Amino acid sequence: MTNADVAQVFNEVATLLEIKGADGFRVSSYRRVARTISELATDINELAARRELHTLEGVGKSSVAKIEELLETGRLSLREELLAEVPESVLRLLAVPNIGPKKAALLWREAGIESLGDLKTALQAGKLSSLKGFGPKMVTKMLRGIEFIERSAGRTRLGMAWKISTLLGGAVLAMKGVERAEFAGSLRRGRETVGDLDMLCAANDPQRIIRRFVQLQHVTQVITASGNKALVLVDYQPFGSLRVELRVVPAESFGAAWRYYTGSKRHDARMRERAAERGWTLSEHGLFEGDRLIAAQTEEEIYAALDLPWIPPELREDRGEFELKKVPRDLIIERHLRGDLHIHTVASDGRNTVEEMALAAKERGYEYICITEHSQSSAIAGGLKESVLHGHIKDVRAVAERMEDITVWMGTEVDILPDGRLDYPDELLAELDFVIASIHSGMGTDIEANTRRTLTAMQNPYVNCIGHPTGRLINQREAMPIDIAAIAKEAARTGTAMEINSNNYRLDLKDEHVRLARDLGAKILINTDAHGVDQFEQIRFGVMTARRGWLRKGDVLNTRPENSIALFVAAKRQGR
Numbered sequence: 369m370t371n372a373d374v375a376q377v378f379n380e381v382a383t384l385l386e387i388k389g390a391d392g393f394r395v396s397s398y399r400r401v402a403r404t405i406s407e408l409a410t411d412i413n414e415l416a417a418r419r420e421l422h423t424l425e426g427v428g429k430s431s432v433a434k435i436e437e438l439l440e441t442g443r444l445s446l447r448e449e450l451l452a453e454v455p456e457s458v459l460r461l462l463a464v465p466n467i468g469p470k471k472a473a474l475l476w477r478e479a480g481i482e483s484l485g486d487l488k489t490a491l492q493a494g495k496l497s498s499l500k501g502f503g504p505k506m507v508t509k510m511l512r513g514i515e516f517i518e519r520s521a522g523r524t525r526l527g528m529a530w531k532i533s534t535l536l537g538g539a540v541l542a543m544k545g546v547e548r549a550e551f552a553g554s555l556r557r558g559r560e561t562v563g564d565l566d567m568l569c570a571a572n573d574p575q576r577i578i579r580r581f582v583q584l585q586h587v588t589q590v591i592t593a594s595g596n597k598a599l600v601l602v603d604y605q606p607f608g609s610l611r612v613e614l615r616v617v618p619a620e621s622f623g624a625a626w627r628y629y630t631g632s633k634r635h636d637a638r639m640r641e642r643a644a645e646r647g648w649t650l651s652e653h654g655l656f657e658g659d660r661l662i663a664a665q666t667e668e669e670i671y672a673a674l675d676l677p678w679i680p681p682e683l684r685e686d687r688g689e690f691e692l693k694k695v696p697r698d699l700i701i702e703r704h705l706r707g708d709l710h711i712h713t714v715a716s717d718g719r720n721t722v723e724e725m726a727l728a729a730k731e732r733g734y735e736y737i738c739i740t741e742h743s744q745s746s747a748i749a750g751g752l753k754e755s756v757l758h759g760h761i762k763d764v765r766a767v768a769e770r771m772e773d774i775t776v777w778m779g780t781e782v783d784i785l786p787d788g789r790l791d792y793p794d795e796l797l798a799e800l801d802f803v804i805a806s807i808h809s810g811m812g813t814d815i816e817a818n819t820r821r822t823l824t825a826m827q828n829p830y831v832n833c834i835g836h837p838t839g840r841l842i843n844q845r846e847a848m849p850i851d852i853a854a855i856a857k858e859a860a861r862t863g864t865a866m867e868i869n870s871n872n873y874r875l876d877l878k879d880e881h882v883r884l885a886r887d888l889g890a891k892i893l894i895n896t897d898a899h900g901v902d903q904f905e906q907i908r909f910g911v912m913t914a915r916r917g918w919l920r921k922g923d924v925l926n927t928r929p930e931n932s933i934a935l936f937v938a939a940k941r942q943g944r
Contacts, residue, residue, distance in 0.1 A: 372606030378402035386469035523561035527872025558912030574616035628652035634686035710895035743791035777801035788824025806835035860889030870910025882917025
């Protein structure tokens, strides 16, 4: 079992105990063990083999025994005992906004609710009105939450799909006879979620490749396998399970197949219409005039034959790409970015020190970073009290003095309070180099109130960027209703950037909002919101989102040199 597997079991035990009404201290102890294990940099199996589990913070003799039982048997008797009393489906109620363990227990005990289906039926029928905390507004919120869960079913976040594709792609490329392997579909286009993974490989013996593919270690189910294609279920823990369709195609028609299976359907339909206007046909096999092959080996030659520039996958959504005479040479790429201005460390809820984050950023070739811990209202994220922030400023400045070849700025991710005020006073914000303002709580359903809250924050001269503007968590929490157009106009007016948060749970701004904000004159900032050195790699997802929003290098604030960033901050503070 992996660290994530073990942590999940301990979290489930804590939740089941809380549903049963167990002592709060006992519940907290299991959550503390889960948190310790989830944050481990070392494999839990290695620690167990070295008999070092007892050295972990908050892990006593009883927890050591339970971890060892899990690692040895793959099961935990306590969890099974609890599930004999509390139906496992009750745990799924916790995915609904505003339902915690106590409310789930109330629904189960008082109303006999054991599943999302039960809950939806009861809410729609008005059967829960007698329960405390289930007034009309709460019922509406819960129904919206259930609908969101249903819409998200079967879709995997881009980041998880990317990890699985990387591992699986390596396994396919290692097969004898495979000349080339690529992913297509939603993953290649950089969509925020992926249904099935579409994979192509070029090889001369399709049946042999398919036989080897279905026997790969992580294939848990073969759905279909015949001829040159197979559809399987793969399981790569802790990343999850995903359906993958592999097609083996000849190298001479690889480009045609790659273009076709990349999509989107609307883009492909426009391409086929364009071919038909010339009396040609276009398919996954190539571009033809009757039986004469015009182009098939590369995507570029197919687009050229149809008098089009090669269109990057992220733009293939039939959103105006066919009007392009040429694709901008400065369409944003990772290499354009000079730094990351949204970073957390161990001072709040991060996993690495300031120095470790700076060295990792330097290794990526960045010229600057900004340390932006949470503010005091974000207590759950270790937000810094004012007195603590003063000390942290000194600590970061000291690290900055020692660092060579990278500039380390001191900032904050300050909470926007419900009335639009900020979580720190202006005199404290004035001591910082860069300020990101974000909403983390109190995300209501009133679009005017949400919008006014953000607009008020942007009018503060010390706010340089609005972080993850809609507050969504992909497949977990809907975006709060907010008027992005109004916010983008005010961002342009006040000299405030809008963030694309690259974390694969967020990708916020999303692609449509990115393009709207750019068109309305707002500057965009692409950050990772990194909480550890390993999360810097998620910048690729922010860049893919930016490309889907048609951003060019000049649209993005952190493509500028550090002196230009400083001028951007100074201009707003001076009212210019």
